[in-house]
Amino acid sequence: MSVDSIPFNKSFIETQFPVSKVSKESYKERKSAQGQTLTQLGKWWGRKPLILVRAAVLGLLLPATDDPKKDREVFLKLLTMDDEGTWERKKSSIPANEMQKYLSSREIDEYFNDSKLRGDLSRKDKEELQRTVFMRMGYDARLQYCLRPEEIDGPSPKAWNEINSHLGTRASTIPELVEELGIRQFGARPTVGDCFCGGGSVPFEAARIGCDVYGSDLNPVAALLTWAALNIIGGGEEVVAEVKKAQQEVYDAxxxxxxxxxxxxxxxxxxxxxxxxxxxxxxxxxxxxxxxxxxxxxxxxxxxxxxxxxxxxxxxxxxxxxxxxxxxxxxxxxxxxxxxxxxxxxxxxxxxxxxxxxxxxxxxxxxxxxxxxxxxxxxxxxxxxxxxxxxxxxxxxxxxxxxxxxxxxxxxxxxxxxxxxxxxxxxxxxxxxxxxxxxxxxxxxxxxxxxxxxxxxxxxxxxxxxxxxxxxxxxxxxxxxxxxxxxxxxxxxxxxxxxxxxxxxxxxxxxxxxxxxxxxxxxxxxxxxxxxxxxxxxxxxxxxxxxxxxFYTTYTTQIETKTEIYPVDGRVLTFSSDLWITDPPYADAINYHELSEFFLSWYEMNFKSIFPDWYSDSKRVMAIKGSGEDFRKSMVEVYRNLTNHMPENGAQIVMFTHQDANVWADLAMILWAAGLQVTSAWCISTETTSGLKVGNYVQGTVLLVLRKQTSEDVAFLDEIYPEVEEEVKKQLHSMLEIDDKEDPNFGDTDYQLAAYAAALRVLTRYKQIEDIDIERELGRPRAKGEKNPLEGVIENAVKIACDYLVPVGIDSWVWKQLIPEERFYLKGLELESHGEYRTGAYQELARGFGIREYKNLQQSDKANETRLKTASEFKDRDVGGEGFSSSLVRNVLFAIRQTRQEEDTSAGKVWLREYPGYWEKRKEILELLRYFAALGMNTNMEQWQEDSKTAKMLSVVVEQDHI
Incomplete structure (x- = not known):
């Protein structure tokens, strides 16, 4: 198969993305703290994990073929996230006591004497045992014993045979593959640009895997860190040796x-x-x-x-x-x-x-x-x-x-x-x-x-x-x-x-x-x-x-591609790039322009002796900040400029921290006005927990994939709603179809995020929406609480997703009878059962169901410890009144609590019998009781153990109840 034999219609990342594995690898990298490749160069806020950048660049370069399953397998092989790749990355032995958790009694007897490995096992036997256990581990458990993907040379020769066979390439290294795929798409080695380069993650990783790169930032401290990443860490062993010599000379003096x-x-x-x-x-x-x-x-x-x-x-x-x-x-x-x-x-x-x-x-x-x-x-x-x-x-x-x-x-x-x-x-x-x-x-x-x-x-x-x-x-x-x-x-x-x-x-x-x-x-x-x-x-x-x-230890690599780094405003840059990957200061709480002056003050006067063409001012006045009309207009200017400096078949990825529908709606308008169309979006968990982050904080980074807007179509806003509904359902169906039930790729929040992306795809596919004067909307101040006109479309998309994704164990007909608070509670329990405790996930869920207040349903709202109340954790005062308090779900929960408290199922049955329409609702009550009864079998739901047993007993009594 030749390098040109696969037509390029869509990139891999526009159709699918291994969200779960990339999130876990990103988390592992961030947990390395000072062991991360670029953090040794000094402080910068919000550096993105290098594995995330690598996955994004390769995701844009790899084509989506008519065999999505094989596409995914090849992509994981490239990132060494498949079984063989993680085995190649395994750096340490699994301890004997840990191995026994994954072995049968017969295997333990075969390989162990008491708690220790048998002394007569050969090295080959021990290696085979390690591999057996390793392959039985889940991905999270494996990562404890693995190097990061950047710490090995890449896929094995065997893996390269399979990669080349599928892609029609002849590569033996990632840079070789990147060049081949770049030639296929753009006629030359691909160029990746980033005009908000910050700590240098995007230019560095793109260059390391074989792209030519352009990096810029308004802030000269950010430009300096990026230059250092490419020229010191990327300068090879000889440069690093000279740096160490100079460090020692100065220190000794x-x-x-x-x-x-x-x-x-x-x-x-x-x-x-x-x-x-x-x-x-x-x-x-x-x-x-x-x-x-x-x-x-x-x-x-x-x-x-x-x-x-x-x-x-x-x-x-x-x-x-x-x-x-x-x-x-x-x-x-x-x-x-x-x-x-x-x-x-x-x-x-x-x-x-x-x-x-x-x-x-x-x-x-x-x-x-x-x-x-x-x-x-x-x-x-x-x-x-x-x-x-x-x-x-x-x-x-x-x-x-x-x-x-x-x-x-x-x-x-x-x-x-x-x-x-x-x-x-x-x-x-x-x-x-x-x-x-x-x-x-x-x-x-x-x-x-x-x-x-x-x-x-x-x-x-x-x-x-x-x-x-x-x-x-x-x-x-x-x-x-x-x-x-x-x-x-x-x-x-x-x-x-x-x-x-x-x-x-x-x-x-x-x-x-x-x-x-x-x-x-x-x-x-x-x-x-x-x-x-x-x-x-x-x-x-x-x-x-x-x-x-x-003294700082630097990871050493040899970057051999073209690199250009400058401090320059993204609104006026003149460099063209095939792919733009940016992490803009969108609605950002970090005042980079102010904080960086702490560092800039130490070398501002001598900056030009090193970089004669650079300025040494933080350009605080010109910094893009805030979220008002000036900010929106500045963002449009930046992204319109990037779009103008990108080929017709080029692409962009915008990374940002997902917050709410209003943020999405504003971003949609900005990108739409800049001449871009959304093709897909993925959410990667990039934040680590920290005692310093008190309260609820967002952990995910959204990757928004964009192409040039080429349509001349015009629509009215009311015509768009049914299109969005159809697009959302189509998106969710394709994700559910491709997901691996044994090793889920998508989390609950990814399905909701897909709804946002589907809405943005529909909105940005039109040249114009007649009801909206986009320039006026972007440029005018808004009153407090006033909504962006696109916000309703986006909120509706999430509502459609929430309605479409019925929890396992609940009949869709029963689901439709429930009020939003009841749906939120049941879907929230499903989040818990999947081990999801991030506050942002529950916030997103609440928005999807149109709920503003749900504290009365929460047992904990601490960051990364968020969960809902069990039946027994609700108080007496939480039943009766309006809304959830008087709902069918709440009454079923109260019946479970009464049964458990009095150790008598008749107490629960009596309560349920007094619920209006008990006999007509008995089928729904039984379904809810069985749903709650099943929770106790989930290892993530230990707090439900006793209430689940009670629910099971009560379901038998209700089922046998008769007039």
Whole structure:
């Protein structure tokens, strides 16, 4: 079969996509945290998993043939997500106790002695046993023992034979295949572009798998990170070796200077590892100085260390003693401190603020003019500042000879003595000597903090007006030394960029906004979330601890395709691309343009020495942000420009975080006005759980696949509704038909998402919809609560999907008799039974049924722990009244509860008999009872075990009931 033998009508991703497996691989990659390929280059918010990008690019390049099952098999082979591919990726042995869970009693007897593998098994026997168990595992379980797809060379030779046979290609590597498929579609190696390149995921992964790439971003920090991904990580082993050499040279030089200055070693020869500071304020009630300590626990991992306050009556202040503690003392100290969520607790027992916390706003003088603003030359608190800064603890490293003769580290936590304070003064003096020169030469920041949603925080809460105010003198001195060497010692762009990345990693992990983590005895980074959070207590790193962020391990690959990266506005770029894959700041809560100035301030003055054609301004005014009319118009300009710089057979994928019908409706209008037509959409789970993400948050990333709009057809809005209904049903039917019942590819939310996509396909296939003036709709402000005219079409599409997807075990006729709240509850239980606990899934379900309030049906609404109440978890007050409370489903649930409570089925039967129309509704009641009875057999529904048994008993009684 020749390379041109398969006609290209639609791409694979326009007809199907392995949503489940790509989601699981994306989650595995994100859970790798700092082990991810690009995160080593430094902080950027919302980087997309590389496996998601790889799957998207290949999905656009692979054709959809008349054998969809084989298409899917080949696609999974390419991504090494099939059985053989995951076996190739297996990196570690499955433990004996885990293996036994997948073996029969006979097999356990054959291979094990007690709980251990038999000693006489050959290596081949052990390998065969590992493979047997591995193949019996579900996909999630397998992934625990697998490398990521990017960590192996790709499909096996055998797999390539099958891939080439199906596609008519001659490839033996993914880049070779990409080039062949690109030639087939576009006449040359395919070009992938991304004008919102951010942390570089799309350009990097597209280049790594063999595409030419163009990447741009309005923000120069994003462009720099993307350039680094392609030219440092993608530069090959020789480049990485040179980078490591330069890193070591700079570090050694700084280490030598700091040692000579004697500012990091004490009289015992110990070296400072971390310096802990706190703010200190004058209590407005009693006039005492109060150190602001959110907790008195300092260390809990290697040793228990706490702080204790002792009154210094003569100076109306407090000594801070540092000592080792018992576990009980440590636990008590953890819950103690002078700062609580309600305000400052004055340690002076005679002060009114000792019992009633004083609000921080009172201390900051929020209602009396606020804080005094710092000047550029201020590098420590001024005498009249509200917030003074106090060094209260130092973590020391002592080098000792261990029992084996090898050098070991002994750790000490100590309060600073007079000599330590003198060293602090020397640090300040050394910085002052260099301060003006370093600012003039751009070695340390001199950039002002411009007001903004996030940047107002340090100005308002501390009076800091310049970016260097966010660093202690020690941090500015150390980082300034690193910066000076970067700009004076090296000239090659890739060396300077790699060192600037090390510097900015150090800035992220070593600022006044870094928290001290007493559970690990180490500092955390500044951007542990998407804000500039000022702190009352914070660490400053010693040089040996800075080394953890200065040195970074890079994954090495050799990118050999053409790459172009620039900071440029997507509205005016002139580069053409076959495929555009973008992750725009759509209705985004992340203020990239503001937060990135934290990093930009450290190299803005020297940027042009590395990239003469680049600007060094965050372009905050031009940033696309928000969700109003200006935002919509800007987005249309960007995507219209991308569409104009794409061939007729080109395609786009827009990634965005799915929120609600209004977001979809606005996005539909934007893409429609830009001359694009939606062909498909898929939702991939990309978010990991985090204790920092309190409440409900969206976990999915939608991939919206688009082509150029070429139709001249015109329609009226009322004509579109029946078309949407037909399209939704057609879409759901095709997905149900292709889905693997044993290894489901689509989750419940994917079917709802398909309804959105179906609606958008219908809407965007028309050149014009007569009822809608699209330019006017995009450009006019909307009143609060006012709907986009397309929103009704999209909401109706989801309602059709929800009505179409009847839960297994419920008759479609019974389903049609139920009110929306009842349908939501039953469908929600089906979500639970599939192991779905994401809040977004239930939010989406509620929207589909047109329900705004459903808290009374939930037992938990915590993120990733969302579930509905069981029959017994409903209260008496939840029955009767209107809506769900008086519905048939609610009465059946109450009957189950009564039966279980009284341990008598007659109690439930009596309740049901009093329901209006009991005898006419008996068939529906029986069906519901059997549905609830079946829930207990599902391993995800342990909370239903007892209620399910009760439902089963009650169903027998109802079935036998007679007049």
């Amino acid at each position: 700084v280490n030598k200077q700091i040692t000579e200055w004697e500012i990091e070693h004490n009289e015992k020869g110990w070296r400072g590892y971390a310096y802990l500071y706190c703010n200190e304020v004058i209590c407005p009630e009693c006039g005492w100085k109060v150190p602001l300590l959110p907790t008195l626990s300092i260390a809990e991992r290697m040793q228990k260390v706490i702080a204790e306050l002792e009154p210094d009556v003569d100076n109306k202040s407090h000594y801070i003693h540092i000592r080792q503690a018992t576990p009980e003392e440590s636990k008590k100290a953890r819950a103690s401190g002078t700062m609580t969520s309600k305000g400052m607790v004055c340690p002076n027992v005679d002060c009114p603020g000792h019992k009633s916390p004083i609000p921080i706003g009172t201390i900051r003088r929020d209602y009396a003019g606020g804080l005094g603003l710092w000047e550029n030359d201020d590098i420590v608190s001024r005498p009249d500042d509200v917030f003074q800064e106090r060094l209260y603890c130092i973590r020391w490293m002592e080098s000792v000879n261990g029992s084996s003769g090898r050098e070991q580290v002994k750790w000490h936590f100590c309060a600073p003595d007079e000599y330590d304070l003198k060293r602090e003064e020397k640090v300040l003096s050394l910085l002052r000597e260099r301060f003006s020169e370093w600012q003039e030469k751009g070695y340390i920041p001199c950039m002002k903090i411009e007001p903004g949603d996030k940047t107002d925080e340090p100005i308002r809460t501390r009076g800091w007006t310049h970016w260097h105010h966010l660093f202690t003198p020690r941090q500015l001195l150390y980082h300034g030394l690193l910066s000076e060497l970067i700009h004076t010692k090296y000239s090659e762009a890739y060396i300077k960029v790699s060192l600037l990345i090390g510097l900015n990693r150090s800035n992220d992990w070593d600022s006044k906004l870094s928290t001290w983590d007493n559970s690990t005895d180490k500092p955390k980074n500044t951007f542990y979330n998407q804000a500039l959070n000022t702190l009352f207590s914070y660490p400053s790193r010693g040089l040996s601890l800075i080394s953890n962020s200065w």
